[in-house]
Amino acid sequence: MSKEIVSVDNLTKIYPGGVKGADGVTFTVRKGEVFGLIGPNGAGKTTVLRIIATILQPSSGKVTVAGYDVVKEADMVRKMISYLPEDAGAYKYLTGLEFMKFIARLYSFKESDIEKIVREGIQVSGLGERLKDKIKSYSKGMLRRLLVARTLMVNPMLAILDEPTSGLDVINAMQIRNTIKSYTRERGVTILMSSHNMLEVEYLCDRIGIIYRGRMLAIGEPRELKELYGAQNLEEVFVKLIESASY
Amino acid sequence: MDMFWVFVEKELKSIVRDPKIVIAMFIVPLIIIIIFYAIVGHGIQQQIAQAVKESGTVAVIDLDNDIHSRNFISFLRQLGVDVRLLDENLHTNISKALEVSGTKILYIIPMGFSKNITNFSITSIKIYVKLGSLTIGESGIIDLATRLVERFNENITITIASEKGIPAEFIKNAIVRRPYAVIYNRVIENPYALSTLLSLSSFFIPLIVLMLIMLASQLIVTSIAVEKEEKMFETLLSLPINRMNIISAKLFVSISISVVYMIIYGLALFGYIFQILGIGIDVGSLEMPQMLSLLILQKDLAISLILNTIGLAIFMLMISLILGVFAEDVRTAQALIGNIMGPLVLLAYMPMFVDISGANQLQRMLLSLIPIANTVFIPKLAIVNDLTSMYMAALSNIIYGIILFLFIQRIVNSETIFTMKLKRLKKQKIGET
Numbered sequence: 001m002s003k004e005i006v007s008v009d010n011l012t013k014i015y016p017g018g019v020k021g022a023d024g025v026t027f028t029v030r031k032g033e034v035f036g037l038i039g040p041n042g043a044g045k046t047t048v049l050r051i052i053a054t055i056l057q058p059s060s061g062k063v064t065v066a067g068y069d070v071v072k073e074a075d076m077v078r079k080m081i082s083y084l085p086e087d088a089g090a091y092k093y094l095t096g097l098e099f100m101k102f103i104a105r106l107y108s109f110k111e112s113d114i115e116k117i118v119r120e121g122i123q124v125s126g127l128g129e130r131l132k133d134k135i136k137s138y139s140k141g142m143l144r145r146l147l148v149a150r151t152l153m154v155n156p157m158l159a160i161l162d163e164p165t166s167g168l169d170v171i172n173a174m175q176i177r178n179t180i181k182s183y184t185r186e187r188g189v190t191i192l193m194s195s196h197n198m199l200e201v202e203y204l205c206d207r208i209g210i211i212y213r214g215r216m217l218a219i220g221e222p223r224e225l226k227e228l229y230g231a232q233n234l235e236e237v238f239v240k241l242i243e244s245a246s247y
Numbered sequence: 248m249d250m251f252w253v254f255v256e257k258e259l260k261s262i263v264r265d266p267k268i269v270i271a272m273f274i275v276p277l278i279i280i281i282i283f284y285a286i287v288g289h290g291i292q293q294q295i296a297q298a299v300k301e302s303g304t305v306a307v308i309d310l311d312n313d314i315h316s317r318n319f320i321s322f323l324r325q326l327g328v329d330v331r332l333l334d335e336n337l338h339t340n341i342s343k344a345l346e347v348s349g350t351k352i353l354y355i356i357p358m359g360f361s362k363n364i365t366n367f368s369i370t371s372i373k374i375y376v377k378l379g380s381l382t383i384g385e386s387g388i389i390d391l392a393t394r395l396v397e398r399f400n401e402n403i404t405i406t407i408a409s410e411k412g413i414p415a416e417f418i419k420n421a422i423v424r425r426p427y428a429v430i431y432n433r434v435i436e437n438p439y440a441l442s443t444l445l446s447l448s449s450f451f452i453p454l455i456v457l458m459l460i461m462l463a464s465q466l467i468v469t470s471i472a473v474e475k476e477e478k479m480f481e482t483l484l485s486l487p488i489n490r491m492n493i494i495s496a497k498l499f500v501s502i503s504i505s506v507v508y509m510i511i512y513g514l515a516l517f518g519y520i521f522q523i524l525g526i527g528i529d530v531g532s533l534e535m536p537q538m539l540s541l542l543i544l545q546k547d548l549a550i551s552l553i554l555n556t557i558g559l560a561i562f563m564l565m566i567s568l569i570l571g572v573f574a575e576d577v578r579t580a581q582a583l584i585g586n587i588m589g590p591l592v593l594l595a596y597m598p599m600f601v602d603i604s605g606a607n608q609l610q611r612m613l614l615s616l617i618p619i620a621n622t623v624f625i626p627k628l629a630i631v632n633d634l635t636s637m638y639m640a641a642l643s644n645i646i647y648g649i650i651l652f653l654f655i656q657r658i659v660n661s662e663t664i665f666t667m668k669l670k671r672l673k674k675q676k677i678g679e680t
Contacts, residue, residue, distance in 0.1 A: 015666075016666070023331065024617075026438075030579070033449075039664065050481075050665075053485040054484075054485060054660065055481060055484045055665050056557075056662045056665065056666070064644070075487070078485060078486060078488075079487040080485040081485065082485075083481075083485035085478075085481040085482060085485075087478055088478055088479075088481065088482055089477045089478030089479055090477065090478075090479065091257065091261060091477055091479060092477060093260065093261050093264035093265045094257070094260060094261070094264075102256075102257050104485055105250075106250060106252045106253060106488050107487065109249075126597050134264075160485075213276065224273055
């Protein structure tokens with residue numbers, strides 16, 4: 001658990017118009033751990049995840065994934081990661097199975113590998129026969145399960161999940177949490193995720209980083225942070241940190 | 248399977264199954280093409296009407312000055328044609344004869360014309376047609392001038408046959424028509440070939456290429472915008488793929504489908520335009536000039552046209568790619584391409600009716616640099632013998648296309664592809680107006 005998969009060092013992102021999406025953010029994600037970024041809306045979680053996923057570029061600072069620079073070696077980074085955006089979709093006129101095959105073919109040319117990846121996806125999604133239906137007929141929860149499966153089935157070195165259960169009902173959210181939990185245990189995949197849900201973070205994450213107005217306020221294990229701030233739960237820790245940062 | 252083909256397969260499946268793309272494929276181009284054909288058809292009809300009007304006055308040099316040459320002149324006058332008789336000495340200087348008469352058509356009746364007809368020998372009438380604007384309408388004048396002689400031939404055949412009591416077939420083709428075109432003081436044989444060249448190279452080829460581009464543009468902007476609307480764009484940008492593979496697969500599928508469409512719509516266009524060309528000329532059935540195809544195109548002109556149209560296709564598709572990449576959704580993309588295509592179609596339409604013979608070298612060079620319009624100018628530049636401007640026109644579109652391609656490659660591999668959105672710009676524009 002000691003090797004760093006992600007290293008974010010003094011990351012700053014300034015959008016056109018001067019809005020700061022990240023302001024000197026520094027943290028690391030260790031191999032095999034589930035790291036959660038938590039913070040209110042507009043705190044900068046998605047900005048940080050998008051930079052690590054090579055979609056946005058930092059204004060300053062250095063970000064590496066498995067030692068590869070996300071700007072200079074973006075192609076290598078993309079081979080290491082699998083990213084699930086918060087507002088992700090899928091080709092609704094393909095079936096779930098066709099969609100998985102399409103993604104699998106982007107990761108391997110070998111038919112045997114493609115079949116293996118798709119088998120993994122079928123298992124992770126838990127959608128069974130519904131995978132033969134067009135995606136446009138899926139509920140929001142089913143679509144999210146398909147997308148989580150799409151992200152994990154390629155067995156990435158780092159899976160980046162932006163709000164993986166956002167907007168889902170309790171049952172679907174719980175199924176997705178369980179999927180993530182079991183998959184990381186079985187495969188040892190490193191996960192970097194963001195969430196609003198403190199219970200989810202406490203359930204899934206080995207360590208968390210609390211981000212607010214683009215700045216990282218605290219990093220640690222949920223238990224450590226609760227002790228440090230004398231809080232009953234992570235929500236209290238979160239509120240205390242936000243309040244102190246606001247003054 | 249190569250990533251390119253993975254995307255091609257996905258694109259084809261989406262196109263077959265997605266009604267939005269079906270709309271982009273069938274309905275939008277159909278509306279655009281109906282409007283476009285109507286505009287072009289109206290323009291051609293007006294040009295032909297103008298040509299017929301201009302042909303109402305003809306000049307005649309009567310070297311024969313005998314019964315049947317005078318019959319010919321009377322025949323023309325009976326048809327309502329204003330005939331201006333010119334001095335016999337002008338027959339050695341055709342340009343001057345046309346200049347003096349102020350007409351577009353000049354007939355020269357050779358010596359012995361009447362004698363030959365009387366003796367059932369073959370004779371001829373030389374037909375000179377002055378071409379200036381090199382527009383498609385001028386090809387109507389050639390047809391009309393020839394048709395008048397043909398009508399006289401039919402008329403005299405029936406008259407003589409009934410007078411002499413012999414079958415009309417016996418003297419059927421007594422008068423051979425020898426048509427020439429006069430362009431910028433040069434006399435060119437076989438004006439039908441010239442007319443075909445003008446029609447093909449300055450009208451049909453650009454029009455068909457433009458149709459291909461319109462269809463491909465619609466498809467490409469829609470298929471890129473669909474990625475955003477289906478919220479796959481962000482995911483795609485994070486995948487371990489060459490982003491240009493996605494773009495090129497979309498281009499490949501769009502162009503392939505458009506080629507099929509181009510053939511269908513192109514055939515419809517040919518039928519429609521030929522129907523229009525027959526309107527307004529009431530001198531008998533219209534025999535269309537033989538389509539001699541590209542064989543009659545001179546090598547330089549053919550190469551210039553090919554280079555130019557390839558460049559045009561690249562240039563327009565690059566514009567479509569940029570719009571598709573930046574448009575936030577399908578509606579925005581289709582609205583943007585619609586707004587861009589309208590003025591661009593005008594750029595192709597206007598030069599078809601522009602006379603460049605009066606323009607100086609600098610003006611012609613500037614015209615040759617106008618994308619889209621320069622495709623139509625190329626044959627006109629060839630005919631006025633301005634090879635420098637013609638080559639500039641041939642290469643300029645390719646250069647514009649390459650510049651845009653480099654720009655696209657740059658933005659596709661940067662975060663601009665994700666952060667730049669045209670929807671806001673569009674909303675602002677609507678607000679302003």
